[in-house]
Amino acid sequence: MKAVLELYRSEQTRLGAVILTLVVLIALCAPWLAPADPYAVDPAARLLPPLSHAAHWHLLGTDSVGRDTLSRLMYGGRVSLAAGFLAVLISAVVGSLVGALSGYFGGWLEIVSGWLIDVQLSFPFLLLAIFLLGALGGGTIAVVLVLALATWVNYARIVRSQVLSIRHQTYVEAARAVGASQSRILFLHVLPNAMALVSVVASFSMAQAILTEAALSFLGVGLDPSTPSWGTMLNDGRDYLQSAWWIATMPGIAIGITVFGVLSLGEGLRELLDPRGQR
Amino acid sequence: MLRFALTRLARTLGVLLGVSLLTFLIGHASGDPVLLIVRGDATAEQKAQLRHSLGLDRPVLAQYTSYVAHAVEGDLGISYRQHVSVASLIKLRLPNSLELAGTAFVAAVTFGFLLGALAALHRGGLIDHAVAALAVLGQVVPGFWLGLLLVLVFAVHWPLLPVSGYGDLRHLILPAVTLALPTLGRMARLVRSAMLEVLGSDFIRTARAKGLRESQVLLRHAARNALLPVITQAGLELGDMVGSAFIVETVFAWPGIGRMTVNAVLQRDFLVVQGCVLVTATAFVLINLLVDLLYAAIDPRVRVRV
Numbered sequence: 001m002k003a004v005l006e007l008y009r010s011e012q013t014r015l016g017a018v019i020l021t022l023v024v025l026i027a028l029c030a031p032w033l034a035p036a037d038p039y040a041v042d043p044a045a046r047l048l049p050p051l052s053h054a055a056h057w058h059l060l061g062t063d064s065v066g067r068d069t070l071s072r073l074m075y076g077g078r079v080s081l082a083a084g085f086l087a088v089l090i091s092a093v094v095g096s097l098v099g100a101l102s103g104y105f106g107g108w109l110e111i112v113s114g115w116l117i118d119v120q121l122s123f124p125f126l127l128l129a130i131f132l133l134g135a136l137g138g139g140t141i142a143v144v145l146v147l148a149l150a151t152w153v154n155y156a157r158i159v160r161s162q163v164l165s166i167r168h169q170t171y172v173e174a175a176r177a178v179g180a181s182q183s184r185i186l187f188l189h190v191l192p193n194a195m196a197l198v199s200v201v202a203s204f205s206m207a208q209a210i211l212t213e214a215a216l217s218f219l220g221v222g223l224d225p226s227t228p229s230w231g232t233m234l235n236d237g238r239d240y241l242q243s244a245w246w247i248a249t250m251p252g253i254a255i256g257i258t259v260f261g262v263l264s265l266g267e268g269l270r271e272l273l274d275p276r277g278q279r
Numbered sequence: 280m281l282r283f284a285l286t287r288l289a290r291t292l293g294v295l296l297g298v299s300l301l302t303f304l305i306g307h308a309s310g311d312p313v314l315l316i317v318r319g320d321a322t323a324e325q326k327a328q329l330r331h332s333l334g335l336d337r338p339v340l341a342q343y344t345s346y347v348a349h350a351v352e353g354d355l356g357i358s359y360r361q362h363v364s365v366a367s368l369i370k371l372r373l374p375n376s377l378e379l380a381g382t383a384f385v386a387a388v389t390f391g392f393l394l395g396a397l398a399a400l401h402r403g404g405l406i407d408h409a410v411a412a413l414a415v416l417g418q419v420v421p422g423f424w425l426g427l428l429l430v431l432v433f434a435v436h437w438p439l440l441p442v443s444g445y446g447d448l449r450h451l452i453l454p455a456v457t458l459a460l461p462t463l464g465r466m467a468r469l470v471r472s473a474m475l476e477v478l479g480s481d482f483i484r485t486a487r488a489k490g491l492r493e494s495q496v497l498l499r500h501a502a503r504n505a506l507l508p509v510i511t512q513a514g515l516e517l518g519d520m521v522g523s524a525f526i527v528e529t530v531f532a533w534p535g536i537g538r539m540t541v542n543a544v545l546q547r548d549f550l551v552v553q554g555c556v557l558v559t560a561t562a563f564v565l566i567n568l569l570v571d572l573l574y575a576a577i578d579p580r581v582r583v584r585v
Contacts, residue, residue: 118290119297122564123556124522127540131302131556134544135309207419214421215526219541234424238530241427242435242442249431252424259419 006272013268019261023254027077034071035059038228042066047244061246063236069246072228073254079229081258083140084209087147088202094148095155096191096198102156103163104186110160117153125150126215133221143213143222150212151205158201162194196273203266207259214255230255283575291568298560299350303343306553311335315359315547355554360546365554369536375445376535380524382451383458387520388513391463395470396502399478407471414468417461423526426457430530443532454531458524462516469512473505514570518563 008014026033035056045054045066052058060069102110120128129146136142166172167190175189210230216222217231218238225232230251237248313330321329330336334345349356355365398407416425430453434442441450477483478501486496525537532538536555543551 115293115297118294119301122294122298122560122567124518124525124559124563126522126525127556127559130525130541130544131305131552134547134552135305135549211421215423218421218423219526219529221541221544234421234427238427241430245431245435248424248427252420252427255424256416256420260415263418 010268010271012264013272016261016264016266016268019257020265023077023258023261024081026074027081030071030074030078034068034074036068036071038067038071038075039226040067047240049244050246060250061244063233063247064240064244069233069250072233073230073250076228076230076233076251077254077258079140079223079227080210080213080231080255083144083147083213083223083229084206086144087209088151088206090144090148091150091152091205092155092198092202095152096159096194098152099156099159100163100186100191100194103160104167104182104190113156117156120149120153126212129212129216130219130221133216138221138224140223140227143216146216147209147212151201151208154201154205155198158197159191159194162197163190166190166193200266200270200273203262203269207262207266210255210259210262214251280575284572287568287571287575291564294564295561298564299347299557300343302553302557302560303346304339306549307339307342309547309549312359312550350554350557355557356550358543358548358551360543360548361551365551368539368551369554369558372534372536372539375533376524376528376537379451379454379458379528379533379535380520382455383524384462384517384520386455387459387462387466387516388509390459391466392470392509394463395467396474396497396505398467398471399474400497402475410464410467410471413460414464417464421526422457422461422523423530425460426453426527426530429453429457443530445532445534450531454527454533457530458520458527461523462520466509466512466516470505470509473508474501477501477504514566517566521559521563 008017036058042055042062043066045058045062047064048054048058048062048066050059050061050069052061054062054066058068058070060073062068063072098113102113129150132146132149133142172185172189175185180189213222213229214231214234217225217229218234220235223229223232225235233251234248237244237246237251240247313326313333313335317326317329327336334342337345346356353366355369357364358368361368394406394410398404398410401407430442433440433453440453444450483496483500486500487493491499524535525541527533528535528537529541536559540552540555543549543555
């Protein structure tokens with residue numbers, strides 16, 4: 001509770017929390033807020049600039065087949081945020097588990113996971129993602145898994161180093177002396193104390209996931225082009241840069257606002273948890 | 280030092296093994312290349328014959344070892360789509376990529392250092408705020424989106440520069456700036472904080488107290504010490520830049536390795552993708568090795584933690 005209050009006291013975190021809440025609310029309430037059906041094609045309303053009126057108002061204009069940009073932006077937020085959130089959840093669980101086990105037990109587990117991490121970090125991640133999605137096929141689930149793959153390394157490393165330093169604390173020794181089992185010690189005494197940093201990594205990973213989804217869908221190897229997401233919208237707008245600037249500009253702004261919110265929150269968390277980071 | 284170098288080398292070999300294995304397996308899983316080559320009316324017998332002549336009926340492990348054995352000799356196979364050797368395609372496109380990435384990297388590091396130092400010297404000034412804004416912008420939006428905006432402003436609204444393509448120096452400006460901007464922002468911020476920390480330290484006060492000229496204090500004492508974290512970051516940024524170059528090249532139709540790879544993925548020409556990925560990752564691993572060894576040579580403390 002004290003932590004939440006302290007978070008709220010920081011201006012930066014407050015701003016991040018407000019922005020993020022707004023973005024999530026808009027995405028969640030898209031079916032009620034959106035002025036039009038994001039899939040509705042209207043040949044009479046193609047490439048309308050912002051603030052134009054056809055069958056109804058198009059506040060942010062329409063795309064090349066007459067779909068309302070604002071509505072697609074709202075629905076796209078659902079897809080981009082959900083994909084990012086799922087990816088963060090998967091990679092946090094897998095990464096923390098790998099980090100905890102390799103830090104706690106060491107041995108071949110540590111060697112193999114260290115090797116895997118080294119191998120993955122040898123690729124520019126975007127290149128690996130393009131290759132994987134191209135070779136094994138795209139689709140929403142594949143994109144989420146690839147986004148999760150992007151960040152599990154961060155959790156594994158942080159949790160491992162945390163576990164290494166916690167492992168020999170007196171209270172862990174005490175638990176061992178009392179006769180607690182290995183798994184009880186790991187999951188009840190060691191892991192919870194490593195979780196604070198995981199929340200920081202998670203917020204930065206969320207930002208990375210949103211940006212990576214945008215990049216992959218923009219290149220045409222990510223989400224299905226008919227799915228409205230911020231990345232696929234950027235891809236839609238690319239061919240109309242010269243005649244319809246708003247199609248590619250708007251999703252970029254949406255990404256910028258969202259990622260700014262996420263990073264502000266993450267930065268606040270980090271300052272709270274790591275006194276050395278305070279300025 | 281020798282022990283450090285040998286351990287590091289052994290680790291590099293292990294990583295290279297993993298990199299080649301992973302690359303090969305993903306390429307292998309991409310599908311049957313025979314179906315790409317033959318016409319629709321080919322009989323099963325013809326397909327089997329082709330598969331045999333390409334060596335695709337051997338066990339996966341045997342295919343992998345022969346792929347690596349050839350790759351070491353610079354032979355990455357022949358593109359099933361373009362009927363040219365993958366190595367020659369890479370040789371053709373690599374210089375263009377290096378030109379773009381090299382320009383962007385040098386520009387980002389140079390201007391990042393200058394702007395960061397200026398921001399530190401004039402805290403709260405115009406440059407300081409501009410650097411902070413640029414750093415945030417580079418962090419929160421995709422780099423290629425900034426490129427799209429640059430195109431909108433400098434190629435569409437004011438047609439000063441070409442929208443895309445390869446040619447004279449003017450073609451280089453927009454993609455290089457796009458690639459450089461996020462790195463520049465991060466560099467400038469890092470230099471700023473490193474400079475502020477150094478400027479507040481005792482030896483700078485001593486240097487000033489000795490009566491050294493301010494320019495000498497800044498260049499000789501402050502900048503040199505602020506350089507260390509910058510070099511570390513520069514190495515990381517180089518890797519990041521190679522990754523974003525794949526998108527920037529695609530946005531600006533720049534005929535480099537990145538665009539070739541993306542196009543090859545879309546055309547399902549996976550031997551080309553495999554080759555590009557292998558070359559890039561290997562270069563990455565070797566550069567990392569080199570940086571680590573250099574570091575250990577400069578800073579003895581590094582040698583202890585392997």
